[in-house]
Amino acid sequence: MSGWIDRAVAQAAGLHPYIPGKPVETLLREKGLSHAIKLASNENPYGPAPKAIAAMQAAASEMHRYPDGDATALKAALADLHAVSREQILLGNGSNEVLELIIRTFAGAGDEVIYAQRGFIVYALATQAAGARGVAVAEADGLSHDLEGMLAAVNARTKVICLANPNNPTGTLHDNAALQAFLDRLPRDLIVIVDEAYYEFVADQLGDSLAQLSHPGLVISRTFSKAYGLAGCRVGYAVADAEIVALVNRFREPFNLNGLAQAAALAALDDRDWVMARVAETVAERERLESALDALGLLTGQSHGNFVLLHHADSAALHRQMEDGGIILRPLAPYGMADDLRVSVGLPAENDAFLARLEQFLAAQ
Numbered sequence: 001m002s003g004w005i006d007r008a009v010a011q012a013a014g015l016h017p018y019i020p021g022k023p024v025e026t027l028l029r030e031k032g033l034s035h036a037i038k039l040a041s042n043e044n045p046y047g048p049a050p051k052a053i054a055a056m057q058a059a060a061s062e063m064h065r066y067p068d069g070d071a072t073a074l075k076a077a078l079a080d081l082h083a084v085s086r087e088q089i090l091l092g093n094g095s096n097e098v099l100e101l102i103i104r105t106f107a108g109a110g111d112e113v114i115y116a117q118r119g120f121i122v123y124a125l126a127t128q129a130a131g132a133r134g135v136a137v138a139e140a141d142g143l144s145h146d147l148e149g150m151l152a153a154v155n156a157r158t159k160v161i162c163l164a165n166p167n168n169p170t171g172t173l174h175d176n177a178a179l180q181a182f183l184d185r186l187p188r189d190l191i192v193i194v195d196e197a198y199y200e201f202v203a204d205q206l207g208d209s210l211a212q213l214s215h216p217g218l219v220i221s222r223t224f225s226k227a228y229g230l231a232g233c234r235v236g237y238a239v240a241d242a243e244i245v246a247l248v249n250r251f252r253e254p255f256n257l258n259g260l261a262q263a264a265a266l267a268a269l270d271d272r273d274w275v276m277a278r279v280a281e282t283v284a285e286r287e288r289l290e291s292a293l294d295a296l297g298l299l300t301g302q303s304h305g306n307f308v309l310l311h312h313a314d315s316a317a318l319h320r321q322m323e324d325g326g327i328i329l330r331p332l333a334p335y336g337m338a339d340d341l342r343v344s345v346g347l348p349a350e351n352d353a354f355l356a357r358l359e360q361f362l363a364a365q
Contacts, residue, residue: 039346042198042305042342045344046281048230066259084210088240091237094234095223102238105251106247108131109131116146118337120162124136132159171305210239217241228265228275285348286306290302299311300340309341315341321360
């Protein structure tokens with residue numbers, strides 16, 4: 001038995017689980033508070049679309065049945081939305097699972113996966129779990145993907161490249177022209193994941209990347225967790241060549257998308273006007289927060305997601321002060337950004353509370 005344990009320990013060495021933002025319930029218990037505001041996980045503070053809520057309520061009575069293992073209706077709706085075949089749609093338990101499935105399918109021992117040093121941390125975790133070697137390319141400006149540096153890192157062992165656009169946690173964005181120039185210089189047998197979890201917040205600015213970007217191994221992933229307000233349902237998807245999707249589906253667990261999630265996502269697509277109206281409100285609030293932080297000399301850089309970045313020399317003390325006041329932010333030390341905090345855009349009143357607490361902290365220094 002000890003041999004099994006020793007092998008498991010060796011395989012898991014240095015592998016750590018993803019640590020999500022602190023739950024509200026945890027902070028209330030820790031601080032003895034009755035109310036808290038969570039601005040740590042880039043959730044949609046407006047909640048799910050009304051049609052999605054109604055669909056989940058209607059579907060609840062059928063939860064004693066297994067869901068459609070192929071999510072036929074949702075795949076058809078997504079295929080219609082993106083003008084692709086349903087065989088090009090890969091669904092997952094959040095885009096997190098989609099990313100992990102793709103990396104596990106195409107990279108293993110002896111292979112390399114390239115990603116930005118300050119890209120979404122799941123790329124590194126999934127790479128290590130697959131037994132592959134992660135190659136983290138530093139950002140030239142500390143925030144934005146260094147596309148030239150990523151190109152230079154490609155070698156015969158490279159199997160997958162991960163690129164978030166907009167990027168989490170830095171909020172930076174590359175336009176489609178820059179991405180296509182990058183794709184054109186890559187070997188044709190690589191898998192290239194363009195992670196667009198925050199796409200809806202830049203749709204007008206970025207354009208239709210699914211139509212404008214081209215590479216044989218291109219995989220564009222998106223999620224219902226952010227703009228659609230369905231983080232608790234865990235619905236993510238990717239669009240790729242049908243052959244790529246078929247290979248990844250061999251690794252996918254059966255029924256990985258539960259019945260409530262399928263119903264909610266399908267209805268949310270039918271309530272897109274409501275969703276995009278909330279996106280517009282979020283962008284306006286993001287711009288207000290960035291203006292306030294900029295005026296205080298605390299803005300790290302412009303964000304293209306539903307969050308802003310705050311830079312302070314004693315971010316640990318600021319983080320504690322915020323939590324003492326019932327406001328949960330996201331420290332970025334795991335990304336090598338020890339002086340930065342990520343602040344999700346909340347409801348206007350929640351953003352007001354954050355700014356008021358921030359000014360109290362600064363005044364006391």
